[in-house]
Amino acid sequence: MEDEHSVTSKSPHVVSFSISALLLLGSACGGWILAWWFLSFHRENERLWMVPLGLVIFCAPLLACLSISFSPGSCRRFILSSSAMPPPPPQPTADLERH
Numbered sequence: 636m637e638d639e640h641s642v643t644s645k646s647p648h649v650v651s652f653s654i655s656a657l658l659l660l661g662s663a664c665g666g667w668i669l670a671w672w673f674l675s676f677h678r679e680n681e682r683l684w685m686v687p688l689g690l691v692i693f694c695a696p697l698l699a700c701l702s703i704s705f706s707p708g709s710c711r712r713f714i715l716s717s718s719a720m721p722p723p724p725p726q727p728t729a730d731l732e733r734h
Contacts, residue, residue: 654703658696665693 668689676682 651703655700658700658703661696662693662700665689665691665696669693 666689668685672682672685672689676685
């Protein structure tokens with residue numbers, strides 16, 4: 636019998652996809668704050684604190700997502716997973732004769 640609280644190992648692709656999805660959701664929240672400010676308070680120049688907050692919440696998860704996806708460990712994992720594919724067929728070599 637398995638314990639209800641046992642830890643199951645997840646595929647690295649599932650984990651990285653989950654983290655990326657959460658970061659993009661956080662970025663969407665920042666975009667929502669900026670859109671709300673623009674539609675409701677831009678004309679009167681009120682609640683200007685929402686602009687930097689929205690920009691930070693919008694940009695920080697995007698930068699984190701990019702840094703995770705292009706980190707050396709992530710790139711190395713991609714290269715190792717693609718190396719499991721069979722190599723391409725060898726190119727035929729032409730005999731070059733000198734005249």
